[in-house]
Amino acid sequence: MSNPHVLVVDDEADIRALIKDILSDENYGVTAAANADEARKAMESRKFDLILLDIWMPDTDGITLLREWSDAGDLNCPVVIMSGHGTVDTAVEATRLGAFDFVEKPLSLAKLLRTVEAALESAGRQTKTARKLLPSLLAPVGRSALMQGLRERVQQYARHDGSVLMSGEPGTGRGAFARYMHALSRRADEPLTTLTAASITESNFEEQLLGSEHGDEVIAGAFERASGGTLVIEELADLNDAAQRVLFGVLEDGCFTRVGGSRPSKADARIVATIGVDYESRIESGALRRDLVAQLSELQVRVPPLRDYAEDVPELLAYYVDKLVDSEGLTFRRFSVAAQNRLRNYPWPDNVRELKNLVRRLLLSGRDDDIGLKEVEDEISAAAAIDEPLVKQDLLALPLREAREQFERAYLQQQLALCDGKVGQLAKRVGMERTHLYRKLRSLGVEFK
Numbered sequence: 001m002s003n004p005h006v007l008v009v010d011d012e013a014d015i016r017a018l019i020k021d022i023l024s025d026e027n028y029g030v031t032a033a034a035n036a037d038e039a040r041k042a043m044e045s046r047k048f049d050l051i052l053l054d055i056w057m058p059d060t061d062g063i064t065l066l067r068e069w070s071d072a073g074d075l076n077c078p079v080v081i082m083s084g085h086g087t088v089d090t091a092v093e094a095t096r097l098g099a100f101d102f103v104e105k106p107l108s109l110a111k112l113l114r115t116v117e118a119a120l121e122s123a124g125r126q127t128k129t130a131r132k133l134l135p136s137l138l139a140p141v142g143r144s145a146l147m148q149g150l151r152e153r154v155q156q157y158a159r160h161d162g163s164v165l166m167s168g169e170p171g172t173g174r175g176a177f178a179r180y181m182h183a184l185s186r187r188a189d190e191p192l193t194t195l196t197a198a199s200i201t202e203s204n205f206e207e208q209l210l211g212s213e214h215g216d217e218v219i220a221g222a223f224e225r226a227s228g229g230t231l232v233i234e235e236l237a238d239l240n241d242a243a244q245r246v247l248f249g250v251l252e253d254g255c256f257t258r259v260g261g262s263r264p265s266k267a268d269a270r271i272v273a274t275i276g277v278d279y280e281s282r283i284e285s286g287a288l289r290r291d292l293v294a295q296l297s298e299l300q301v302r303v304p305p306l307r308d309y310a311e312d313v314p315e316l317l318a319y320y321v322d323k324l325v326d327s328e329g330l331t332f333r334r335f336s337v338a339a340q341n342r343l344r345n346y347p348w349p350d351n352v353r354e355l356k357n358l359v360r361r362l363l364l365s366g367r368d369d370d371i372g373l374k375e376v377e378d379e380i381s382a383a384a385a386i387d388e389p390l391v392k393q394d395l396l397a398l399p400l401r402e403a404r405e406q407f408e409r410a411y412l413q414q415q416l417a418l419c420d421g422k423v424g425q426l427a428k429r430v431g432m433e434r435t436h437l438y439r440k441l442r443s444l445g446v447e448f449k
Helices: 013-025 035-046 062-072 088-096 109-124 129-138 146-157 176-186 205-210 242-254 277-286 291-295 306-328 337-344 353-366 373-379 399-420 423-430 434-444
Strands: 005-009 029-033 049-056 079-083 101-104 162-165 194-195 211-215 217-220 228-234 271-274 297-301
Touching: 005 013, 005 035, 013 029, 013 109, 029 035, 049 062, 079 109, 088 399, 101 109, 109 291, 146 176, 146 297, 146 306, 162 176, 162 277, 162 291, 162 434, 176 194, 176 228, 176 271, 205 211, 205 242, 242 291, 271 291, 277 291, 306 337, 306 353, 337 373, 353 373, 399 423, 423 434
Parallel strands: 005 029, 005 049, 049 079, 079 101, 162 271, 162 297, 194 228, 228 271
Antiparallel strands: 211 217
């Protein structure tokens, strides 16, 4: 029996040569193609046992080529996608077209060989291995220790069925982690249903959650649509009192009955609820039920703000450039080193969402291939609002004197709040003589008792 023959499709000569050398050393036959046209000719000339296919190529991208082969019925071997960054749309489309798995660039040679072996072993068997592609491409971006630890925790929790309370500031990507957890779970082949709490009103909360039936007309509610899968409730604290009561009842009883119906149905959906970091204050004020939060807190995940893992900003910038070029057809541009460094030191008050929107604006507005420091400075705000927390203030955008004054003002305002407005306690806390502190507070316009 002859050794397996692999087609490697990648526009980067160094990568083609590296893969060819590695696979040849393992006694695989290898044919290399630099673009889609060469790959088509190779497919016409012989039968392959495996295709390693790059997504980003200048003439025809890998997904388009994969779709072309799939539609023509020419795909009779496993395909492994290679890319520096994946997107949700790419993952879904590649899976639909039959891709076996995904390997990230820069390539881990050990991972590449394991994937090649697994793909070749899968050939001819009816398995669900294509779904393995989704977790790889849905994994939130970031190589920092903080993000690696967070992904590992989500991976651990994905193996369990307990409800999850996912806290974090708006824009941190809590929804992305919820999708990642679902894709890794035993429920991955079942529905992922998202319910925005603010869309539930006093008049429709029962129908939205439980569904309804009137004669032969049946409308499924959120629990029914998510049956067997995962129900993500976005911004739990926005649920009104009546909806919180109904949700708690379903969680407590494990079943629900449609509005107008008489027969209860089992509630078989894993619940992931996203919530702000200040949810304890909402509980104290009575706006959020403590028993509901307790029901949903079997497992807890805190998604950090972007400023806590700023070392990942360059990778996130590259990821969203690729994603927006792919999904929205925007013109590819690169961030200069100076622009990347500036954005690493920007506080990102609206987190990853703000970064994505910034990248979109810069791709839409620029003409040069490179995105420079001045263009970035023009896009980000000149100064943070005075009442923003200090960690969210963009002091690097200000001249030294203004930055120092803004820092001192924000620092003393927030320290004074911690001292209940008492200047005597503040003087001890910040290590200043009281008379000098009074003068400083007056000069900065900080009100005190």
